[in-house]
Amino acid sequence: MTDRLAGIEQHIESIAQLGTVVGAMRGVAASRVQQTRHVIDGVRSWSGIVAAALAEAVALLPRDAVRPTPAGREVLVLFTAEHGFVGALPERMLATAAPDRAAGAFVYCLGARGAALAEAEGWKPAWTGPMATQVGAATDIASRVAETIYDTFLRGAATRVEVLFPLAAPDGRVTAERRRLLPLDLARFRRSSEGERPLTYLPPARLVELLVGEYFLAELAHAALEAFAAENAERLRTMQSARSNIEHRLDDLHSDERRARQGSITEELLDVISGSTAIADYDRTHSSG
Template sequence: MDSLESLTRQITGAKELNSIVRTMKAMAAANIGQYERAMESLGDYWANVSWGLVAYLKYIGLESPIVKQGENPKKGPKSICAIVFGSDQGFVGQFNDALSEYVQESLSAHEGKMEIWTVGVRVPLLLKDRGMTVTKEFNLPNSIHAITALIGSILLQIEENHENGSIDEYYLFHNHLEKEGSYRQEKSRLFPLDVKWQQENGRLKWPSPKQPEVIGDSARLIGSLIREYLFVSLYKTCTESLACENLSRLNAMQRAEKNIEELLDDIGHTYHRLRQSSIDEELFDVVSGFTALKKDRKLGG
């Protein structure tokens, strides 16, 4: 049975842990807002790049720079690259586990050459445990200001692979924010642009009555537009993944806080019951001693 001293130490430790949990919860909530604002700020930038791509493709008489579904210009299976955004830190619930399972299920049927790039130190460990080979690992940004450097590193690698012709398609795997404070795993094709992109952006209307024209080197123009498209897509994916990570941590901290409060309540009841029992014993000893002393005095008298 626990002593009063042992219960006191447990209560002190639980209160200290609860203070840490509350701090982590507050930091996670603040980070979610920061990353969500970063995502919202991409809205106009994304719209301008999309307008530019749609306008260019319509100008040259091409609806979309895609390979139609069911067609493969290369013989044999396509070579693909999966870019997986995970986390560096723990206390995020099933954030990395669910994502790694989703990646394995999505890529299990692929028969061609496959590369897996990961962002964050925890996802590659889980993917390797599932028998998958991670070919390149990138460090996760520790702040919103470091995201640009990460995206630059990924784009350099994509450009190098493009020059070598070693990868046909790029896919993004990450956790996607849902409504009501939840998220789900998502897979999207980064490049080449696919039918989904065409359907989502083909309805875009040029914001002015005057139709756009391509002036100058069209090859440089489409190259710049595609680079900007890749940049904003990767940036949005990274910030959304970081927002989901902090949302998962916030949920985990809320559960931890609830468990600690329940533990403190149980320990508190045990402590007060044991303390009351100790007080009762002391009072009983005092009363017994007083009664015995009173009897001795009567006998002596």
């Protein structure tokens, strides 16, 4: 019984240490989700400012300058997950992107966990890369992806770009969000050319081209930040579930510990009683002799 009690106490200590690790991971994930929310607001402002500039620049173009882009092969920028403890998030993102892959899209897969899973399932992404592991790295990741996509466009290999990324709702639920990035529908930016024309130092077509590139980068950075927040939101939910399981397990172990301790005490009392009985029998035997 004593050995069983020692084993239970050792198990309790191990589970408690695991609980400490889970608590730390939960705290980090919650902090990153909170930090990202503030940065996303800034990126939205960046995107809004560029959109406003595009509206003014597009108004300088002739009406017939905005033509539909011919249909062509698609680039799908797929954000998955960089690290583990995110449940089935990478699997869900790959499943959502499966029709694009089947249609022959160039899949740019971001996230080490998702890339490893894609390789295991026989995918052959056109490009793989890491996701942001810190809030400040999202813009660098977006710039790297943008440069790679521009090269694909310059070669004429693709004419459309869509981004697919995990998006965390306020209640922590994570869904897949899809947005078209290129070609931009410039008609939706066009506004009335009445009023004072903006002062520019570039031809309107070149100005629009540069602003489209900036808007594209801002939208990619936004997607990278949302994916980073969603990955940490999913990890937070996983750690909350793990903490709940640990608490239930500790409750069970403490119950076992109390029963084992009571059993040990009972065993010791029985040993004392048995010893007392043996001594009484011995004294009786020798006194009668």
